[in-house]
Amino acid sequence: MQKSVLAFVYVMAAFFVGCVNTKSSDPGKIAVVISTMNNPWFIVLGDAAKQRTEELGYEAIIYDSQNNNAKEADHFENIIAARYKAILFNPTDADGSIVNVERAKKAGIPTFCMDRELNSKDAAVTQILSDNYSGCVALGQYFVKKLGKKGTFAELLGLVGDNNTWNRSRGFHSVVDNYPDLVMVAQQSADFDRNRAMEVMDSILQAHPAINAVFCGNDAMAMGAYQAIVAAGKEKQIMVFGFDGAKDVIDAIRDGKIVATGMQFPTMMAHKAAEYADEFLKGKRDFERKIPIAVELVTQENIDKYTAYGKIE
Amino acid sequence: MTANCTAAFFSRGQMCRIAKKIAFALIVVFVLANSIYFQSLHDRQNQRSVDFEPAQYAASFWEELQGELYRAVDASELLHYFATDMKTAVERYGRTLGLSRSHSYLVKGAGVIMDITDDALLISLQPAPNAANIALATAFLFGNEIRDGAGIVNVSDFPSTMEFNTISVAINKIVSEEILPPVLKTVKRGDSVHFVGATTVNEETPDIHPLRVVPVSLELKGE
Numbered sequence: 001m002q003k004s005v006l007a008f009v010y011v012m013a014a015f016f017v018g019c020v021n022t023k024s025s026d027p028g029k030i031a032v033v034i035s036t037m038n039n040p041w042f043i044v045l046g047d048a049a050k051q052r053t054e055e056l057g058y059e060a061i062i063y064d065s066q067n068n069n070a071k072e073a074d075h076f077e078n079i080i081a082a083r084y085k086a087i088l089f090n091p092t093d094a095d096g097s098i099v100n101v102e103r104a105k106k107a108g109i110p111t112f113c114m115d116r117e118l119n120s121k122d123a124a125v126t127q128i129l130s131d132n133y134s135g136c137v138a139l140g141q142y143f144v145k146k147l148g149k150k151g152t153f154a155e156l157l158g159l160v161g162d163n164n165t166w167n168r169s170r171g172f173h174s175v176v177d178n179y180p181d182l183v184m185v186a187q188q189s190a191d192f193d194r195n196r197a198m199e200v201m202d203s204i205l206q207a208h209p210a211i212n213a214v215f216c217g218n219d220a221m222a223m224g225a226y227q228a229i230v231a232a233g234k235e236k237q238i239m240v241f242g243f244d245g246a247k248d249v250i251d252a253i254r255d256g257k258i259v260a261t262g263m264q265f266p267t268m269m270a271h272k273a274a275e276y277a278d279e280f281l282k283g284k285r286d287f288e289r290k291i292p293i294a295v296e297l298v299t300q301e302n303i304d305k306y307t308a309y310g311k312i313e
Numbered sequence: 314m315t316a317n318c319t320a321a322f323f324s325r326g327q328m329c330r331i332a333k334k335i336a337f338a339l340i341v342v343f344v345l346a347n348s349i350y351f352q353s354l355h356d357r358q359n360q361r362s363v364d365f366e367p368a369q370y371a372a373s374f375w376e377e378l379q380g381e382l383y384r385a386v387d388a389s390e391l392l393h394y395f396a397t398d399m400k401t402a403v404e405r406y407g408r409t410l411g412l413s414r415s416h417s418y419l420v421k422g423a424g425v426i427m428d429i430t431d432d433a434l435l436i437s438l439q440p441a442p443n444a445a446n447i448a449l450a451t452a453f454l455f456g457n458e459i460r461d462g463a464g465i466v467n468v469s470d471f472p473s474t475m476e477f478n479t480i481s482v483a484i485n486k487i488v489s490e491e492i493l494p495p496v497l498k499t500v501k502r503g504d505s506v507h508f509v510g511a512t513t514v515n516e517e518t519p520d521i522h523p524l525r526v527v528p529v530s531l532e533l534k535g536e
Contacts, residue, residue: 094473119473131411133478137455167475174482175455268412289469294413 028085029059030277033075035092035116037064039192039220041244041266042090044309045114048270049088056278058085067159067191069096076100080107086277087111088270094119094163110280112273115266117163117290126276126287128269132164135262135295136171136243142260142297143176143215143241150181151212154204156225158192158217165189168217168243168262185211190221197224205232212238219244219261226258245298247308254303263296266309365476371483378463378529381419382509388422388447388524389438395514395521403516408464410457414516417462420526421509422447426502435523436506448523449508449531451493454485458527462511488527496531505534 030053034046046062053060063079065072069092079087080103087104089111091097101111101123113127147153155172158165176182186204190197197216204211205228214229216222222242229238235257242249245263252258276287298306305312386406394402403409407416424436427445432452435445460466460481471477500506510526 117474121469121472129411129474131413133474134457141453141455163473163475167478170475170478175453178453272412288411290411290471290474292411292413292468292474294411294415 027057027281029061029082030086030088030274031063031075031079031084032060032088033063033065033072033079034090035065035072036067036192037062038066039194039218040248041219041246041264041309045090045266045270048267049114049274052271052274053088053277056274058278065092067092069093072097073100076104080104080109084109085281088114088273088277089124090114091116091118093159093161096161098123110277112277112280114269114273115164115264119163121289124289125280127290128272128276129290129292130164130264130269130295131292132167132243132262132295133171133174134292135264135297136168137175138295138297139215139241139243139260139262140172140175142299143172143213144179144182146239146259147182147213149179152183152185152208152210153213153215154186154188154201154208154211155184156197156200156214156216156221157187157189158221160189162192165192165217172215190216190224192218192220194220194224194227197221198228201225201228202231205229205234209234210237213241213259214238215241217243219246219249222258222261223248223252226252243295245306245309250298250303250306250308253298253300256300260297260299263298263306263311264309265293265311268310269293365479367476367479367483368486370480371487374460374463374466374480374484375487377465378459381463381465382421382529385419385421385509388420388526391418391420392438392446392521392524395519395524399516399519408461410461410468415513416516417458417511417513419462419509419511419529420524421507423505423507426500426504426506429500429502433525434500434506436508439505446523447508448525449506449510450525450527451497452489454489454527456485456513456527457481458511458513459484459488459529461513485527488529492528492531496533500533507532507534 032046032049034042036042037046050060050062063075065075072092087109091113094117098118098120101118104111105123111124113124115130117127117129118124155169157169185208188200190200201214201224214225216225219242222240226240229235239259241259242261245261249258249261253261391402391406403416406418409416422438424438424447426434427437428435433448433450436447436449437445438447466480468474468477508528509530510528512524512526514521
């Protein structure tokens with residue numbers, strides 16, 4: 001009887017030790033919340049964040065907000081309820097997403113922003129952001145050069161609630177608006193979406209068939225605009241400029257179809273976010289609140305140095 | 314007479330129903346008018362950073378910058394490092410915004426004006442006035458050379474990078490409206506010039522022949 005009691009105690013002790021060991025060796029889950037997985041650039045961002053997170057020993061789950069702030073709020077509620085360790089976050093709205101991050105912070109879950117900005121200095125632990133403005137200053141200078149300082153053009157904006165949209169547009173206009181013979185005849189939002197850009201460009205072409213160029217706030221819109229331009233038979237007349245460094249556009253620049261883009265580095269941003277989250281969970285606290293990542297101008301002259309979403313090292 | 318005519322067409326009950334419909338329509342129009350408004354994208358863009366005054370910020374930045382100019386590295390020394398030891402140039406003198414291969418520097422020098430183009434004063438650093446090795450920018454001031462080279466503004470101090478970006482526009486405006494005009498009125502080839510300014514150079518693809526410098530201060534001495 002005594003032996004069987006002892007055996008039971010040993011078995012239970014072993015079980016509890018096993019439980020404790022299992023718990024301490026499990027670093028937990030990290031959520032990767034992406035504004036939309038309906039765009040190849042964001043798929044690269046999300047997948048790279050997931051991959052690096054897993055390499056660091058965590059379980060990683062991707063949540064797709066479908067560019068919908070309400071859906072994003074639901075994701076945060078689930079993430080908080082499921083007690084995730086950290087969130088790698090690509091927001092849907094610079095202002096509207098702050099409340100979600102604040103809620104996570106209150107629940108003790110740190111957030112690390114990637115690419116898209118929150119208009120807050122302290123909601124997220126850090127924000128790793130493309131230097132969109134400077135990238136579009138460089139793109140604007142190249143645009144002026146290619147158009148010979150004169151002509152008419154259209155601009156396709158991204159989501160109007162996103163800071164990237166305006167940082168890109170302002171950077172571009174900080175250069176182009178200095179040339180009085182360069183006239184913008186249309187400026188419309190196409191929500192960073194390829195299909196929407198095709199529709200918008202189609203209507204712009206009907207109203208302004210003689211334009212010389214179109215500046216698009218991202219590469220998905222550049223490809224949509226290019227499709228509409230080809231359908232109108234104006235691909236020799238209209239120069240297309242994008243922003244992102246997506247595969248389609250890098251290939252199109254190489255083929256001489258699109259003139260230039262601004263190369264962002266989604267893989268680098270995603271890896272940094274995962275690494276900073278790991279460092280935070282291991283005790284580091286002194287992070288710069290905002291970390292801009294330089295954007296590089298990719299043209300038909302230097303395309304051999306670049307590949308989709310990055311540089312050939 | 315009118316009331317009688319109206320009464321002849323509508324009963325009291327019908328009148329009430331019509332009055333209710335009109336009231337309802339008015340409420341709907343009122344609610345819609347107050348919930349839908351049209352605004353140009355440009356206005357919305359400007360509205361977003363309405364509380365931040367970049368010109369005011371740039372003015373106080375400019376004042377603070379004057380106290381930092383003593384840190385400017387000599388242009389000949391910087392050019393030497395760019396040509397022979399980029400790593401030391403970056404580590405010793407460069408300031409980097411976030412993660413970037415481009416770095417900004419405060420730089421000073423003296424030289425002779427070799428040529429005057431549409432967008433620059435081409436300067437040969439003394440004592441060998443042969444080829445121009447500095448291009449002091451006089452037009453197309455679009456970059457962040459001064460903001461980033463000074464190292465006194467931190468992007469993390471701003472809720473939005475849009476505000477941070479407008480600072481450079483305002484700083485470049487000070488250069489183009491206050492620093493350059495008096496110099497451009499009188500400058501000629503052969504003049505000696507003392508300058509302090511800022512430059513940004515990519516460490517992988519340095520474009521330094523000549524080195525483009527955005528001036529913070531310029532002092533001319535005739536031939």
